[in-house]
Amino acid sequence: MYEHMPMTSPAGHPIGALTGDVESIRDRGNALQELANAMSDSATLLQRLVDNGADMEGKSVDKLAEVSGKMHAELGRAADLYDAVAPHIVQYASDLESSKTAIDPILDDLVELWATYQQKKDAAATAQSQVPDYPTGADADDDQARQAAEDARDDAADAAAGAATGARGDWDARAADYDREWNSWHTAFTNAANNIREDTSDKIEDSTWDNLDGFLQFMSDFLAVAGIVLAVLAIIVGGPIIAALAAIVAIATLIVAVARLARGNGSVIDVVFGVIGVIR
Numbered sequence: 001m002y003e004h005m006p007m008t009s010p011a012g013h014p015i016g017a018l019t020g021d022v023e024s025i026r027d028r029g030n031a032l033q034e035l036a037n038a039m040s041d042s043a044t045l046l047q048r049l050v051d052n053g054a055d056m057e058g059k060s061v062d063k064l065a066e067v068s069g070k071m072h073a074e075l076g077r078a079a080d081l082y083d084a085v086a087p088h089i090v091q092y093a094s095d096l097e098s099s100k101t102a103i104d105p106i107l108d109d110l111v112e113l114w115a116t117y118q119q120k121k122d123a124a125a126t127a128q129s130q131v132p133d134y135p136t137g138a139d140a141d142d143d144q145a146r147q148a149a150e151d152a153r154d155d156a157a158d159a160a161a162g163a164a165t166g167a168r169g170d171w172d173a174r175a176a177d178y179d180r181e182w183n184s185w186h187t188a189f190t191n192a193a194n195n196i197r198e199d200t201s202d203k204i205e206d207s208t209w210d211n212l213d214g215f216l217q218f219m220s221d222f223l224a225v226a227g228i229v230l231a232v233l234a235i236i237v238g239g240p241i242i243a244a245l246a247a248i249v250a251i252a253t254l255i256v257a258v259a260r261l262a263r264g265n266g267s268v269i270d271v272v273f274g275v276i277g278v279i280r
Contacts, residue, residue, distance in 0.1 A: 005114040010172060011179040017107060018185060022097040029089030036082035084199040088192045095188035102181045109174050117167035120160070127153075127160035 009015055132149040139145045 003118065005110065009175045009179045009182070011176075011182075013179055013182045015107070015110065015175075015178065018096065018100050018103060020096055022093050022100065025096065026090055026093035029086050029093060032082045032089065033086035036079045036086060039079035039082065040076065081200055085196055088195045088199070092188060092192035095192070096185070099181060099185035099188065103178065103185070106174060106178045106181065110171065110178065113167070113171040113174055117164065117171050120164040120167045124157065124160035124164040127157040130157065 005015070007015055130153055132146070132153040134140070134149045135142055135145040
């Protein structure tokens with residue numbers, strides 16, 4: 001009778017392919033690193049505006065310097081947060097890739113070995129229930145011949161049972177290989193999670209924002225004000241610094257709009273205007 005392969009290994013681990021797309025995880029880690037670098041550069045530029053704002057006069061300039069000072073701190077904090085997380089995500093992608101490379105062929109072997117075990121187990125059951133090949137004709141009542149037939153049947157049954165036991169041992173040995181590789185993957189996953197938690201705990205606790213939605217709302221409000229102020233300054237003052245700041249605000253506005261839309265707090269219109277602001 002056929003039995004399905006166990007869903008768990010001898011050590012109790014679920015048997016199956018590891019979840020997660022390696023390239024997607026690696027791309028996200030690299031994207032976080034790029035975003036951290038961009039935020040850090042933007043924070044530096046905003047700080048320059050605050051530091052150099054003393055040479056400029058006007059309420060618009062004062063307002064921009066005020067909000068830039070606040071934004072500089074938050075951008076720097078966010079940059080530090082992403083910079084701390086990104087390397088661990090990239091490292092986990094590499095660890096996951098190694099684990100998948102090791103585990104996937106083991107899974108294929110386990111399926112084949114289990115099928116072999118089932119075949120040999122069925123063969124053992126058949127051999128055990130086999131009627132001895134008793135002699136016929138003149139030797140039909142020969143006790144010695146009949147005993148020899150029974151012994152032959154028992155030997156065949158024992159051999160078949162031994163083959164089934166060996167096949168199950170082969171599966172168990174390969175399952176032990178699976179457990180070893182699964183433990184390696186789980187260690188890498190746990191290390192990544194713990195490292196991210198440790199490297200971000202202080203940064204998150206120091207934040208003035210309770211959650212991501214609150215931060216995105218603040219960013220949206222700030223960028224709206226900054227965009228208006230920069231538009232006025234572009235007309236009155238002009239210059240490369242104002243143009244560079246305007247580009248930063250446009251890109252940040254698009255990022256925030258997309259993030260808010262993904263979390264169900266924004267609109268497609270906001271994203272459209274964000275795209276227009278970047279490409280104009």
